[in-house]
Amino acid sequence: MRFLFIVQGEGRGHMTQAIAFYHLLRSQGHEVCGIIVGKSKRREIPDFFSREIKAPIHLVDSPNFVADKKQKKILLGKTIRKNALMAPTFWKSLKTIHQVVESRNPDVILNFYDLLGGLYNFLFRPNSRFWVIGHQYLIHHPEFIFAKGKPWDKFLFQLNTHLTALGAVQVLALSFLPKNDLINSKFRVVPPLLRKEVRKLEVKTEDFFLAYMVNPGYGEEVLAFAKSNPLVKIKAYWDKKSAKPIEYPLPNLSFHRVNDQTFLQDMAACKGLACTAGFESVCEAMYLSKPVLMIPVAGQYEQACNALDGEASGAGIASNSFDFSLLEKAEKKDTKVSFQFHQWVDSWPNILSELIVSAEQESGVKNPDGEFDSSPVFG
Known part of the structure; x- marks a missing residue:
């Protein structure tokens, strides 16, 4: 067809x-x-x-x-x-x-x-x-x-x-x-x-959190948290037209222009993902058994629903801000639940x-x- x-x-x-x-x-x-x-x-x-x-x-x-x-x-x-x-x-x-x-x-x-x-x-x-x-x-x-x-x-x-x-x-x-x-x-x-690249990734856990922001204005929240928590390492991705490919505003924080390959590699290696509550990113993290902090875009009702649905489905935690300390407390995905999710996707x-x-x-x-x-x- x-x-x-x-x-x-x-x-x-x-x-x-x-x-x-x-x-x-x-x-x-x-x-x-x-x-x-x-x-x-x-x-x-x-x-x-x-x-x-x-x-x-x-x-x-x-x-x-x-x-x-x-x-x-x-x-x-x-x-x-x-x-x-x-x-x-x-x-x-x-x-x-x-x-x-x-x-x-x-x-x-x-x-x-x-x-x-x-x-x-x-x-x-x-x-x-x-x-x-x-x-x-x-x-x-x-x-x-x-x-x-x-x-x-x-x-x-x-x-x-x-x-x-x-x-x-x-x-x-x-x-x-x-x-x-x-x-x-x-x-x-x-x-x-989910794209085939997600299924091929080698999952591991390194000492950093990953962030994705559909609206670049949330970069200020991420920057403020990184300043107050210098021991927490964060890699943040955004879709900001005027931004350089990689920026290092702080020793423990880097901002990256959206790149599908490096973003997925970092997701497979991070301790957890904090992101605006888009459905696709949350699903990718679920497939890789990473806990997710879901922050609905302010004024976007659809994302508020996504965060509630994701929390009820065991994806992670809904929040109003990029508070990475919540991810510190999040538990790793149950192996049985992850296997069932893989079967559903596949x-x-x-x-x-x-x-x-x-x-x-x-x-x-x-x-x-x-x-x-x-x-x-x-x-």
Whole structure:
């Protein structure tokens, strides 16, 4: 089958998921005929993305969060206003997506949680089947844990998730742990998507903590902790455009521009990981049996939910700040639990085979009205 990806470019998580799914498809003889990535002025598309995926990559302007001046907290009001004013630009992006889809003619469009993906499928009605994948879709499962006390943020999170999946005929909800699927056969709980490099790493424990910040403003917190705790060694990674490849503000602290290879090597060697609560980084640490301190990005409700889900799944500790002393107290992962998590992650080849067989069967089965049965889950 021929797949075309639409990938949200905010942070690295959706891009690493796309890389993993690309290699998974290729291993079973399927083709990825193109990648559309929603770009952001705040971040660059990392080199490892184009290096790992051997398919044409098209960049389009896509809705993104607006952060405060310190590049730390997400400002929801300004995010909504700015993206609304950019509606004409996003319409051009939708037409660009349509041109790519028409020229590539994929069997399946797979959306990695980009808002334009859902809007494109709803407005342009392509002949391709429309699938969506992401941890966010787990909100439709009765066991999902919502952060309390923020009803407006919760509503916007649910609305955005719904819009990204408009007209989807297959919803793949990434989950830390296995859960029972819902009655709707088009909704499926699936394992995290981890790149093959993670599985090949040699796990050891050296005398340093690792940090990852999706917003560079959190660097001030890490710097403050390192100053107050000179005996604690920290390697911190961030996605700051103006930063040098490596900076050494203190003898016990270094800041590194995001590099997929060195970051994973350091994760395999660290005592524990402190990170903003992105799903993918937490899963990588779980696979390597490293305790995780999860700090939700301020103003980003989705990450508050991620931290609660990660804590309930045994990934580590949820916190409001980069307090590495909490990691000092964290226990190493139980061997049995780690083995079960490995089995869950490694079950992807069988799951993909089942999805492909189901898609092929559905594409050839007509409903009683004589039309192909491709009823969407949402929209």
